[in-house]
Amino acid sequence: MSDEKRRGLRMVLLAGAVVLAVALFLALGPPQLLAKSETPDFCASCHIHESHYEAWFHQGAHRRKACVDCHLPNDSLPAHYVWKSIDGMKDLVLFNAGRVPDDIRITEHGRKVVQANCIRCHAEAVDMIDQERSCTDCHRRIMHKRSGALETQ
Numbered sequence: 001m002s003d004e005k006r007r008g009l010r011m012v013l014l015a016g017a018v019v020l021a022v023a024l025f026l027a028l029g030p031p032q033l034l035a036k037s038e039t040p041d042f043c044a045s046c047h048i049h050e051s052h053y054e055a056w057f058h059q060g061a062h063r064r065k066a067c068v069d070c071h072l073p074n075d076s077l078p079a080h081y082v083w084k085s086i087d088g089m090k091d092l093v094l095f096n097a098g099r100v101p102d103d104i105r106i107t108e109h110g111r112k113v114v115q116a117n118c119i120r121c122h123a124e125a126v127d128m129i130d131q132e133r134s135c136t137d138c139h140r141r142i143m144h145k146r147s148g149a150l151e152t153q
Helices: 003-028 040-044 047-057 060-064 067-071 077-096 108-121
Strands: none
């Protein structure tokens, strides 16, 4: 094996070790980092979510739930952390690139996740109703922008 190939292999191994160390640090690293990143205060630390935080804070029963209880898949731990990573990186990139829209809207994937979590938490109450219909069709005040306001169609 030539010196150049050996040097390239060392660089790849070194880069892999650095990536692994960073991943382990973030996963297990600073005390309570993972737990802190699951709190509404963490979500609100980015000013683009300030209005959403305020709406959640003043919204009654769901105030006892964290953002991740509704907005991330909670049917399995791997799905939860994969989507937490995807959504978190998307928010981070958009925020730092200055590309955050003034009117933040939930994605189609996000709607499905929220619907699944509504059904999961309220399984006994919704057992006999059409679960294909969006919960927010009837429960409009649950949505962040509409909480606290009476809205009619």
